[in-house]
Amino acid sequence: MVIEKICCIGAGYVGGPTCSVIALKCPEVKVTVVDKNKERIKQWNADKLPIYEPGLDKVVKECRGKNLFFSVDVESAIEEADLIFISVNTPTKTCGNGKGRAADLKYVESVARLIADVAAGDKIVVEKSTVPVKAAESIMNILRANQKPGVSYQILSNPEFLSEGTAIDNLLNADRVLIGGEETKEGQLAIEKLCWIYEHWIPRSKILTTNTWSSELSKLAANAFLAQRISSINSLSAVCEFTGANVSEVAKAIGTDTRIGNKFLNASVGFGGSCFQKDILNLVYICECLNLPEVAAYWQQVIDINEYQKSRFTSKVIESLFNTVTDKRISILGFAFKKDTGDTRESPAIYVAKTLLDEGAKLNIYDPKVEHAQIFEDLTYATGSKEYVKERVSLFPNAYSATEKTHAIVVCTEWDEFITLDFRKIYDGMMKPAYIFDGRMILDDEKLSKIGFHVHTIGKRNMRRGLKRTWGTLDCA
Ligand code: UDX
Ligand code: UDX
Ligand code: ADP
Secondary structure, three states: OOOOEEEEEOOOOOHHHHHHHHHHHOOOOEEEEEOOOHHHHHHHOOOOOOOOOOOHHHHHHHHEOOOEEEEOOHHHHHHHOOEEEEOOOOOEOOOOOOOOOOEOOHHHHHHHHHHHHHOOOOEEEEEOOOOOOOHHHHHHHHHHHOOOOOOOEEEEEOOOOOOOOOHHHHHHOOOOEEEEEOOOHHHHHHHHHHHHHHOOOOOHHHEEEEEHHHHHHHHHHHHHHHHHHHHHHHHHHHHHHHHOOOHHHHHHHHHOOOOOOOOOOOOOOOOOOOOHHHHHHHHHHHHHHOOOHHHHHHHHHHHHHHHHHHHHHHHHHHHHOOOOOOOOEEEEEOOOOOOOOOOOOOOHHHHHHHHHHHOOOEEEEEOOOOOHHHHHHHHHHHHOOHHHHHHHEEEOOOHHHHHOOOOEEEEOOOOHHHHOOOHHHHHHHOOOOOEEEEOOOOOOHHHHHHHOOEEEEOOOOOOOOOEEEEOOEEEEO
16 A cells, blocks of 8 residues: 555644554654644654653654654645645634534634645545534535646545543554545545554454544544543432432442443543533534434533533532632642643633632642643633732642642542542641542542541542531531
8 A cells, every 4th residue: 555654734632642653653654743833843843742641752752753753844744745634623613603512623624725725646635633524525625626637635534532641552552443435436445545554553353434424423422422421420429429329339330231331430520621522512513503403402411411510519619618718728639631631621620720719719729740831821711810810829849738728629630649648748737627529539538537637529428527418408417
C-alpha cells in the first residue's frame, strides 16, 4: 500500500498522541503534525510537551526528528501528504443558529478550504475530530466545489476513542478502530489504505469499516452511552445518600451482570472533559433538526442529571458549613476533569469553585498537573472578574499547604496521591469543625471520621458525627 506521508492538522489532545503512535508503529511513514499555533508547535519540539499524557514523552522522544515532525508550515505538509488527518477543535457554537448545542465547524471548514487551495495531487482526507453526522459531506462539498484538474479526494471518518490520561494505551491496545467511507470502489480503496496504517499494530478483526454516516454517528453514540452510564449511577447516588444504600455496593451489584458490565459506574461530582457534554449537545441538536423531539429530550436528560449532580454536591458543601461560606477558606483538591491529565475543559471543579466563589468563599486550590495560569483563566471566564478571582483564589504546590487553616476540603479529582495523604496531619492544621466532601469516592470515610472529620461522600449516607440523616430531614442522634 502506498501511504508514504501523513499530515495531521491540529496538534492537540487528539492529533498529537494519535500521530505520535502512528509514527512509532509505522517507521517507514513520514508523519508531520501541523498547527497554526506557533507556541504549541514550539512546545511539541521542546522537552516539556504541551500536554501531559502518561507515556507520551517516551513515544515522542523516540520518533521526533526521525519520522515524526511538528511544524507550523501547514501548506507544505498538506502538499506533500498522501493522507491528511483533520483533528482541529470543534467547540460548541457560542452564537447564532444552534448556539450552545451545535458543533462549530469553522475550524474544520477553514482547513477544508486550505486543503482545496493547496492540494495538487490525490488526497485522502480523514475526519478525526468529533464532528456531527454529515460533516464529511460538508468537507466533501467544499473540496469538490474547489477541485482542481488532476486532483481527487476521498473523505473518510475515523473517530478517535482515546480517553485522556490513558491515551497512549488506548491507541496501542485499541478495543476497535472505526473507519467510515463512501460505498464506492474509490471509497473502499481509501478505507483499505487507512486500514493498512492501523494494521501495523491492530489486528484486522478489530478494524471495523462502515459507511460514513454510521461511523460519524457511532462516535456521538459511544460518548452518549458512556456519559449516560455516569448520569445513571449519579442519579442513584442521590437515592443512596437518603436511604443508606451505598452507591459503590450498588454499582458492583449491577456491574457483575455481564449484560451491563462493571466499567464506567463510578459515581462522581459529575463528568467533565471536552467530549461528553459537547457530543451529547450535538446529538440533541441533530435530533431536533430531524424533528425527533422525544429522542432529543431523552439524551438531554443525561446532561441535566450531570448539572444536577454538580449543583447537588456544591449545595451539600454550603449547607453543611452552616449554610454560609462567606469569607470561609475552603480547599479544592484537584482541578482537572479527571486524574492523570492537566486538562480542565468542562471540569466539574470549575462549577464547584465558581459557585463557592459566588457565595463569598475564599479558595485554596491544588492540582498536581494543571498549570496555575489555566486555573486563573478558567475561573476568570466562569466568574467574569479577574480581580475577584485574584483576590479570592490562592494556588498551592501541595495538598498540605492548600488545606492549612481551611474550614473544608472538597475533592474534585480522583488523583491517586490524595488517597495516601496524612489526614491526621491535615486535620490538625485545619479550622474546626473540619469537613471533607469527597466528590470522587476515593477516601476512607470511616478512618477520616475517626480522626474527627465531618465526612460527606458522594453516594453514601452522611458520616456527619452526631447527626443521622433520615428521608430528607436531619435528626439529632
Ligand atoms: C428481565 C431481566 O433480564 C432479568 O434479569 C430480570 O430478573 C427480569 O427482567 P425478562 O423480562 O425475562 O428478564 O427478559 P429480557 O431478556 O431482559 O427481555 C426483556 C424485554 O427486553 C423483552 O421484551 C426483550 O425482547 C427486550 N429486549 C432485550 C430488547 O428489545 N433488546 C435487547 O437487546 C434485549
Ligand atoms: C471520553 C471517552 O472515554 C473517549 O472514548 C472519547 O474519545 C473522548 O471522551 P475522556 O473525556 O478523555 O474520554 O475521559 P473519560 O475517562 O471518558 O472521562 C470523562 C469524564 O467522566 C471524567 O470527568 C471522569 O471523571 C468521568 N467519569 C468517568 C465518572 O465520573 N465516572 C466514571 O465511572 C467514568
Ligand atoms: P482536541 O482535543 O480535539 O485535540 P485541541 O484544542 O487540543 O482539541 O487541539 C486542536 C488544535 O487544532 C489546536 O492546537 C488548534 O490551534 C488547531 N487548529 C485549529 N484550527 C486550525 C487550522 N485552521 N490550522 C491549523 N491548526 C488549527
